[in-house]
Amino acid sequence: MKQSVKLVAGNWKMNGLGASLGEAEALKQALTEQAAGCRVALCPPATLIERMARVLAGGAVELGGQDCHAEASGAFTGSVSAEMLTDAGANLVILGHSERRTGFGETDADVAAKTEAALAAGLEPIICIGETLAEREAGQAIEIVSHQIAGSLPLSLSGKAFAVAYEPVWAIGTGLTPTLEQIEEVHAAVRAAMVARLGEGGRTAPILYGGSVKPSNAAEILAVAEVGGALVGGASLKAADFLGIIRAA
Ligand SMILES: O=C(CO)COP(=O)(O)O
Numbered sequence: 387m388k389q390s391v392k393l394v395a396g397n398w399k400m401n402g403l404g405a406s407l408g409e410a411e412a413l414k415q416a417l418t419e420q421a422a423g424c425r426v427a428l429c430p431p432a433t434l435i436e437r438m439a440r441v442l443a444g445g446a447v448e449l450g451g452q453d454c455h456a457e458a459s460g461a462f463t464g465s466v467s468a469e470m471l472t473d474a475g476a477n478l479v480i481l482g483h484s485e486r487r488t489g490f491g492e493t494d495a496d497v498a499a500k501t502e503a504a505l506a507a508g509l510e511p512i513i514c515i516g517e518t519l520a521e522r523e524a525g526q527a528i529e530i531v532s533h534q535i536a537g538s539l540p541l542s543l544s545g546k547a548f549a550v551a552y553e554p555v556w557a558i559g560t561g562l563t564p565t566l567e568q569i570e571e572v573h574a575a576v577r578a579a580m581v582a583r584l585g586e587g588g589r590t591a592p593i594l595y596g597g598s599v600k601p602s603n604a605a606e607i608l609a610v611a612e613v614g615g616a617l618v619g620g621a622s623l624k625a626a627d628f629l630g631i632i633r634a635a
Pocket residue numbers: 397483553557558559560561596597598599617618619620621
């Protein structure tokens with residue numbers, strides 16, 4: 387199927403201080419001199435969003451959060467709401483990353499509730515799914531991601547702008563990636579699960595691939611059927627590396 391414009395998003399995770407704004411500025415500058423053929427976003431720690439919004443103003447780079455609370459406000463010490471991300475200048479938010487599912491016990495139901503909150507705040511959610519190594523070795527990858535899609539995507543997503551990111555847990559930060567055939571197989575299954583869940587509303591949202599994407603493997607991964615972009619961790623921290631991936635898209 388012919389895909390629409392791809393989305394390449396950088397997830398800085400818990401990396402980056404004020405000094406890193408220079409990387410955002412370099413990215414903006416490079417994409418001003420030579421436009422990207424894809425959408426480009428950076429998802430820094432929440433503390434940097436507002437400053438980064440100022441740095442990126444007037445350019446082509448979009449901004450996202452890495453998580454939000456399911457409630458709009460209240461007594462939730464340490465949390466950030468979707469509306470706060472919008473207020474700070476974000477238009478996207480990553481939800482259900484495996485590091486939050488594993489480290490913070492987030493369930494599919496939590497991710498669905500956060501997605502509702504993101505939509506209510508006008509954010510475009512990037513909903514992450516993916517199997518562990520044990521699940522892949524047990525031949526359960528397709529079953530796991532299909533189940534995660536059914537549980538993590540609220541029906542209200544239909545007709546809204548959103549993305550899904552397939553990130554095999556064992557490929558994150560390890561330098562390992564699935565074969566292109568494995569990526570194609572899972573992305574096809576994810577698409578089928580999205581359509582089963584949302585009907586026509588599940589047919590067009592991009593399915594990003596994430597997990598050890600680098601300038602050297604980006605072109606072949608991004609050429610796989612149903613790969614609608616990339617969610618990039620480590621290689622998004624340096625503008626030069628991230629640009630290598632953007633150019634491949
Ligand atoms: O978790 C990821 C992006 O959300 C992927 O991280 P790496 O690109 O560092 O493997």
